[in-house]
Amino acid sequence: MFAQGKxxxxxxxxxxxxxxxxxxxxxxxxxxxxxSHVRRTHRKHAQAAxxxxxxxxxxxxxxxxxxxxxxxxxxxxxxxxxxxYQIALSNLTASTFTLSASPQGAQQQDECATYSINxxxxxxxxxxxxxxxxxxxxxxxxx
Numbered sequence: 162m163f164a165q166g167k168x169x170x171x172x173x174x175x176x177x178x179x180x181x182x183x184x185x186x187x188x189x190x191x192x193x194x195x196x197s198h199v200r201r202t203h204r205k206h207a208q209a210a211x212x213x214x215x216x217x218x219x220x221x222x223x224x225x226x227x228x229x230x231x232x233x234x235x236x237x238x239x240x241x242x243x244x245x246y247q248i249a250l251s252n253l254t255a256s257t258f259t260l261s262a263s264p265q266g267a268q269q270q271d272e273c274a275t276y277s278i279n280x281x282x283x284x285x286x287x288x289x290x291x292x293x294x295x296x297x298x299x300x301x302x303x304x
Contacts, residue, residue: 207246207262211278214238227255273301
């Protein structure tokens, strides 16, 4: 037993379990929101990289009178911060190009799938094997 005048200190097992339950509920709410925020952030990185690469292609076309060959595009122009998207250049002729940002790794299940932009500035969403029906271009580019 306890000596007279001494107070029991610490937490009971019940109090500790209540705290653990509350933390688990908060984590189950916060984690999906956090993951969604991370995916949206990486989408914005991909969009910014596509716009930067598109502007570079336009500046090169003005300087050379045509779009440059794929080998003439610097690697840093085709890079995306965070590494969750990979940019590819396709449909390249003297007067046309298409840039696409394909999701990589954890981003592959993202509802926006592959981002794409062409020389006319048209934004498109392209299906992937993981996302057969991507969200609309307006939804993906404007959120």
